[in-house]
Amino acid sequence: MSNPGIQAIVRDPGGAVIGLDFDGTLAPIVPDPRDARSHPAAPPVLAELGGRVKAVVIVTGRPAATVIEYGPGLEKVQGLVVLGHYGFERWEGGRVSAPPPPPGVMRAKAELPRLVEGIQGVTIEDKQRAVAVHTRRAPDPRQSLERLREPLAKLAAAHGLVVEPGRMVLELRPPGMDKGHALDLFLAERAARSVLFAGDDLGDLAAFEAVRASGLPGVTVCSGSTEVTELAERADLVVDGPEGVVALLTELSAAIRDSSATGAG
Numbered sequence: 001m002s003n004p005g006i007q008a009i010v011r012d013p014g015g016a017v018i019g020l021d022f023d024g025t026l027a028p029i030v031p032d033p034r035d036a037r038s039h040p041a042a043p044p045v046l047a048e049l050g051g052r053v054k055a056v057v058i059v060t061g062r063p064a065a066t067v068i069e070y071g072p073g074l075e076k077v078q079g080l081v082v083l084g085h086y087g088f089e090r091w092e093g094g095r096v097s098a099p100p101p102p103p104g105v106m107r108a109k110a111e112l113p114r115l116v117e118g119i120q121g122v123t124i125e126d127k128q129r130a131v132a133v134h135t136r137r138a139p140d141p142r143q144s145l146e147r148l149r150e151p152l153a154k155l156a157a158a159h160g161l162v163v164e165p166g167r168m169v170l171e172l173r174p175p176g177m178d179k180g181h182a183l184d185l186f187l188a189e190r191a192a193r194s195v196l197f198a199g200d201d202l203g204d205l206a207a208f209e210a211v212r213a214s215g216l217p218g219v220t221v222c223s224g225s226t227e228v229t230e231l232a233e234r235a236d237l238v239v240d241g242p243e244g245v246v247a248l249l250t251e252l253s254a255a256i257r258d259s260s261a262t263g264a265g
């Protein structure tokens with residue numbers, strides 16, 4: 001583990017925040033968003049790490065409670081915090097806190113069926129505080145995504161929302177928060193002394209920026225895929241999807257354990 005950010009975490013695990021995205025990072029990408037589940041080895045390794053580091057935080061575009069539902073065992077990770085809806089929502093110790101959903105989301109949702117009508121295989125995911133339009137199951141997912149880009153941008157603007165682009169998805173959500181701001185606030189709240197953040201999608205770039213801007217010893221990890229290339233270009237480490245993320249976390253946990261056992265940490 002020769003990365004300087006990783007070495008800082010191993011030397012002083014009690015000061016480290018481990019930040020993770022969910023879909024594509026802890027959970028393999030699947031055609032139907034309702035079928036996503038965390039990699040089976042993710043909850044146990046996070047449970048191990050949770051007992052050794054300052055905090056484990058999952059920062060996701062999903063509602064926070066969905067991550068707990070789709071990641072059986074995650075609720076056992078000591079001190080776990082899930083920041084859902086890009087940081088608008090917070091799950092901690094079984095409780096969710098969030099501001100009321102903005103009215104624009106309801107209004108945009110009502111107009112969506114008319115807008116996607118006739119585009120085969122396009123599905124709408126109602127997340128209450130946001131709404132996502134998925135094209136993964138369309139005959140040509142990228143072409144459908146491009147076709148929807150402009151009309152969805154107009155719809156979002158008309159209702160005071162922003163478009164969050166992702167892996168075969170365009171999401172309409174309220175402005176004023178992103179994964180970078182959410183991570184930044186969390187690092188300050190915990191007085192972190194080092195940080196790791198792993199992600200796979202465009203929405204995770206803001207968290208990568210937050211790691212750099214924090215000035216802390218840190219490491220950005222790309223859960224690599226052929227679908228998104230922008231993250232790999234900006235990451236300190238690139239691993240092979242959720243399988244690679246779990247392998248890295250397992251290695252990190254073992255290095256922390258060994259370092260504490262030998263008193264080197």
Ligand SMILES: O=P(O)(O)OC[C@H]1O[C@H](O[C@H]2O[C@H](CO)[C@@H](O)[C@H](O)[C@H]2O)[C@H](O)[C@@H](O)[C@@H]1O
Nearest residue numbers: 022023029030031033036060061136167168169
């Ligand atoms: O921030 P994340 O935890 O990565 O969530 C981002 C979006 O993830 C989900 O969509 C993605 O995963 C689906 C399941 O594998 C896949 O079918 C879809 O194509 C991906 O875009 C989720 O459905 C969205 O609501 C999240 O915003």
